[in-house]
Amino acid sequence: MTSKRFVLTFSPDATGEPITYNLIKKYDIMVNIVKADVSPGKIGHLVMEMTAPPAILKKGMQYIRQQNVECEPIEKKIHCREDLCIHCGACTAVCFAGALTMDRRTAELLFEPEKCVICELCLRSCPLNLFSIDID
Amino acid sequence: MSKKRSIEEINEKIRNGKAVVLTAEQVSAMGKEMTPEEISRRVDVVTTATFGPMCSSGAFINFGHSSPPMRMEKLTLNNVPAYGGIAAVDAYIGATETAMPYDTYGGAHVIEDLIAGKDVILQAMAKGTDCYPRTEIKTFINRNSVNEFFMFNPRNAYQNYNVAVNSTSKLKFTYMGTLLPQFGNANFSTSGELSPLLNDPELRTIGVGTRIFFGGTHGYVAWHGTQFNTGKPLNEHGVPVGNAATLALIGDAKQMNTQFIKAAYFEKYGVTLFVGIGIPIPVLDEEMARRLTIRNSQIETNIIDYGSGNFEVLGKTDYESLFAGEISFNGKKVRTAPLSSVKVAREIADLLKKEISEGRFLLTEPVALFPTTAGLNKLDIRL
Numbered sequence: 478m479t480s481k482r483f484v485l486t487f488s489p490d491a492t493g494e495p496i497t498y499n500l501i502k503k504y505d506i507m508v509n510i511v512k513a514d515v516s517p518g519k520i521g522h523l524v525m526e527m528t529a530p531p532a533i534l535k536k537g538m539q540y541i542r543q544q545n546v547e548c549e550p551i552e553k554k555i556h557c558r559e560d561l562c563i564h565c566g567a568c569t570a571v572c573f574a575g576a577l578t579m580d581r582r583t584a585e586l587l588f589e590p591e592k593c594v595i596c597e598l599c600l601r602s603c604p605l606n607l608f609s610i611d612i613d
Numbered sequence: 614m615s616k617k618r619s620i621e622e623i624n625e626k627i628r629n630g631k632a633v634v635l636t637a638e639q640v641s642a643m644g645k646e647m648t649p650e651e652i653s654r655r656v657d658v659v660t661t662a663t664f665g666p667m668c669s670s671g672a673f674i675n676f677g678h679s680s681p682p683m684r685m686e687k688l689t690l691n692n693v694p695a696y697g698g699i700a701a702v703d704a705y706i707g708a709t710e711t712a713m714p715y716d717t718y719g720g721a722h723v724i725e726d727l728i729a730g731k732d733v734i735l736q737a738m739a740k741g742t743d744c745y746p747r748t749e750i751k752t753f754i755n756r757n758s759v760n761e762f763f764m765f766n767p768r769n770a771y772q773n774y775n776v777a778v779n780s781t782s783k784l785k786f787t788y789m790g791t792l793l794p795q796f797g798n799a800n801f802s803t804s805g806e807l808s809p810l811l812n813d814p815e816l817r818t819i820g821v822g823t824r825i826f827f828g829g830t831h832g833y834v835a836w837h838g839t840q841f842n843t844g845k846p847l848n849e850h851g852v853p854v855g856n857a858a859t860l861a862l863i864g865d866a867k868q869m870n871t872q873f874i875k876a877a878y879f880e881k882y883g884v885t886l887f888v889g890i891g892i893p894i895p896v897l898d899e900e901m902a903r904r905l906t907i908r909n910s911q912i913e914t915n916i917i918d919y920g921s922g923n924f925e926v927l928g929k930t931d932y933e934s935l936f937a938g939e940i941s942f943n944g945k946k947v948r949t950a951p952l953s954s955v956k957v958a959r960e961i962a963d964l965l966k967k968e969i970s971e972g973r974f975l976l977t978e979p980v981a982l983f984p985t986t987a988g989l990n991k992l993d994i995r996l
Binding site for chain 1: 664665666717786790791792793797798800875877878879880885887936937938948950951952953954955956957959
């Protein structure tokens, strides 16, 4: 079994298919919705974790994309300019998802974007403004 | 037999390339195995360092005279106001100054840009006098075009600092970083056992004139810092619990390096400056060695509520727990986060160690020691 987090982006004209229902019923994928911001007539976003064997996950992603919904692994959506980081640790204060932690031995910032839940608090907490999120 | 040695004797060893220099972290580890007496015999100098946000910072600049000349009164650098109430082309740019409240670019960024060698726009106005007829100017300046550009920071290198928490139900944005509601996190800001004034808590070796590593070059302790307070209670290891002594520092910003001077913005608070400081401490005797073995577990500080606005002391913790990532507080585990970079502080301590070991940095005897009793006055509202 593999667990991965994805950002689904719904265009305003995305089909009205019950996507999460189908992922569960038809593909037997365990779905955990982490964050949702979907409104009729607007671009919407759904952050969710999907758990299934890799081959099934791949089929699930294909199904999502067939519905005119963009599906990207979360690590492709959050960016940190790590080369400019001073390792102060201010961002770790707000990252309850555990994507930003301090390495106790080296005192360096550890950034694991796949654990991110797109709460966006790090964007406001980095004193050097090094984070960006690739979501409209 | 305990050995005592003078700074001059240590300098002689440094000149001969024979001084034994270690970082404060190395000596803290050594203190678990060796007595202070043994350490005082083996080690000559211990390097300490910090790299954290220090708002009470800024720089004096002399722009040089234009023709015809001008006594600049109101002036800005990249639109950030600088203080011009001194004559005639001198100014002071404070790190936290911004053009508008909540601007994300401020005095700290101007200083960093100048250190980086960038051009900065100077705009100034004056009423004009017979001797200084010019009334306005707009031009570029940079690190090489100005006469003097030296940093003078009134309050740096705090000896210990508070841990910030938030008791309220709202997210708070403070100079101690973002504080999650209902004690969701605890933020702290010192380099602990590596921190300069925690390794010489009585300030026996650090005083006016002490040569230091400052922003990538050599600087000096100019005075005791503002809000210098010797009145904080000491714990059983002789370390003040909470923010106590401070340093006023001076150094040539033209020689500084942006690796160790970094502008920053704290959301809804404003602009500040990360300042890199390294201070060598001579191991004069066994007592000094004992102070230098201080460990994170022996350094305590207060947990303060930054959310409610009354800065109530809610408890006490130590730096071993803070650096471990979690403290116990009010019967609950609270995640901790640093604001001061231990990684860069270690780089500074190592650089200073290397300079001293190679005979390129000699220690100084303080010209004058700091006050041994100094408290803080409150500002009474009398009107």
